[in-house]
Amino acid sequence: MPATGAAAATAGVVDAVKPRPKAQGRRGDEDPRERILCSECHGVVTNGSARIAMCGRHEHVFFNAFGHTFHIGCFRTAPGCVSLGAATLEDTWFTGHTWQVAICARCASHLGWRYEAPGAGGFFGLILNRLTEQTAEGGT
């Protein structure tokens, strides 16, 4: 029937101009569906596509003045974090970047730090062993 053919053609056109879903079911390093959760309360902190490299690497290991070691990853955004206190350059781990403590917006666990460079934007350095990764496909 001609009507059926026309309807099918229209549907095809509409389908072609529709924005594609971001994820196509492939696993990869930059899977935008990969959620990164607070390991304490499992609130969503950020996601895999927010990972960035600072000074050439995503992951960094730092020591603070108390001798604690922190293994952190850099993230462009972390909507599940709240920054606390005044930004300071004192003992900063990223030259030219001020830092503030970043805590989980849900349970207030210390998750890392918010770094900001005047005119260059900011990022979050989050303590990797305080985060849990969850992929959309992980249904076990």
Ligand SMILES: [Zn+2]
């Ligand atoms: Zn939390």
